[in-house]
């Protein structure tokens with residue numbers, strides 16, 4: 552048997568060709584990982600983070616995160632099929648994601664970039680290395696969309712968005728997928744040019760009317776579904792802006808005043824252990840600072856999706872979803888793109904080694 556090993560390399564362009572920008576597919580992959588999370592069929596250690604100061608410096612000087620996980624699915628094959636959630640994953644991977652907040656303004660480069668490695672389930676040797684920026688942004692929008700599907704009022708029309716950059720775009724598409732009745736998006740970005748560009752480029756693909764507004768308050772006050780996805784380091788979302796029945800996905804970290812969580816009837820996160828471990832999200836800071844009791848955290852979204860917890864029981868409830876971002880979502884979505892690429896014959900095979908023992912004879916002083 553040949554001992555040589557090759558992995559498939561997928562560039563960003565390959566990921567697009569393999570369906571990486573298909574929000575419908577991303578939503579299925581992310582709902583799959585939420586479901587398996589709810590069933591406990593995953594392994595996901597707390598993510599190590601390199602930062603040059605305290606948690607708040609992530610928005611000013613950046614961070615580097617490593618996000619390893621294993622995701623199963625085999626025991627739930629039939630249920631996954633019944634729910635139309637692709638199939639089992641049964642493998643492990645890691646996303647390496649550095650982010651520099653000044654990249655867009657200073658270099659015209661994205662704030663966050665990423666590489667993802669997926670291993671062969673039997674040997675645990677890499678079988679795929681891919682760009683992770685698309686997967687990462689798509690899975691974040693998809694997570695908000697899946698949460699909205701389960702927690703927003705299903706007839707919601709107005710979507711309020713703050714932050715019109717990369718995540719703003721995937722939030723818009725994820726929300727539209729999760730709540731198809733949404734037809735107006737009111738968007739605010741501190742950089743008006745960014746908001747205008749967003750409105751021009753996103754109206755057609757989202758099938759929504761997009762209105763650029765002059766303040767976060769104008770974007771959020773009337774909204775039935777909200778996303779905040781900025782790099783703000785000072786909170787601005789106030790409790791009195793929340794309409795009855797609102798669903799708010801806060802994917803960034805500092806937008807909402809901790810006190811505003813007091814008016815929430817339900818607070819879901821993606822993984823409370825991870826949220827506490829990272830120590831940045833508003834839900835954790837509200838608990839840490841004694842603004843709300845820990846018992847006010849309703850649970851992990853996967854528990855709702857897998858049927859262990861209840862969600863909205865009244866149209867008037869205000870509900871927050873505060874995800875830290877899970878490695879299993881990256882793995883599930885990357886696995887979907889990898890499978891597509893293999894089927895379509897996309898990507899470049901790169902040799903890892905021809906003979907794994909050869910170097911042993913070459914060690915020298």
Ligand SMILES: NC(=O)c1ccc[n+]([C@@H]2O[C@H](COP(=O)([O-])OP(=O)(O)OC[C@H]3O[C@@H](n4cnc5c(N)ncnc54)[C@H](O)[C@@H]3O)[C@@H](O)[C@H]2O)c1
Nearest residue numbers: 662691716717718740741780781782783802803874875876
């Ligand atoms: N929870 C998750 O799973 C997850 C995943 C990915 C990214 N994120 C977070 O999403 C956020 C956005 O990511 P991105 O890649 O789009 O970043 P980005 O730097 O490309 O864009 C941030 C946008 O926010 C705007 N902005 C900054 N301060 C603002 C303010 N006070 N009011 C309104 N707009 C403001 C900027 O002008 C910019 O357009 C980051 O904080 C990132 O850490 C979260």
